[in-house]
Amino acid sequence: MKAKDIMVTDVICVDMDERLPQVRHIMETNGFHHLPVTDKGKLVGIISDRDLLRLISPFIDSASEQPRDIDTLNRAAHQVMTRQPITVKAETPVDDIVAWLKRVDISCLPVTDNEDNIVGIISWRDLVNHATFKD
Structure with a gap:
């Protein structure tokens, strides 16, 4: 089995x-945990839900919200994304994908x-949904 499968x-x-x-809206609306970032159609980074939790003030939309909390929303994707994410090709074997996810402790490629x-x-x-288990 390969990535394309x-x-x-x-x-x-x-x-x-x-x-x-x-x-944040795109991720919440679609239930995404990762969002690729592009420049002129080319992949340049990735943002995870963990990145957003780490960067966006927890006081947004609460009674405790301050102007400095709103400032956390003024950042652009390129300021918070992980640059040069690890990628795979469509022909990459699933075993290699599993190895990458385990080796570098990431949850998507x-x-x-x-x-x-x-x-x-x-x-x-996706890996779990396509897993086959041996007896």
Whole structure:
């Protein structure tokens, strides 16, 4: 089995200049945990829900909200993304994908073509959904 057999191909991405309120909205609306970031169609980074939890003030939309809390939302995707994410190709064997996820303690891998265009994404959930277990 290869990446192309299990990857999600309908990948929603954001531009590197997209602001965090829109990034957060896309992730919450779609139930995403990872959002690829592109520049002119090329993958340049990835934002995880953990990145947002770490950066956005927990006081947003609460009675305790302060102006400095709102300032956390003024950042652009490129300011908070993980740059140069580890990627795989569509022909990468699933065993290699599992090894990468375990080795570097990440929970998704973007799938790119030879020009760094994103063609899919694979998360640990995709691996579990396609797992076959031996008796």
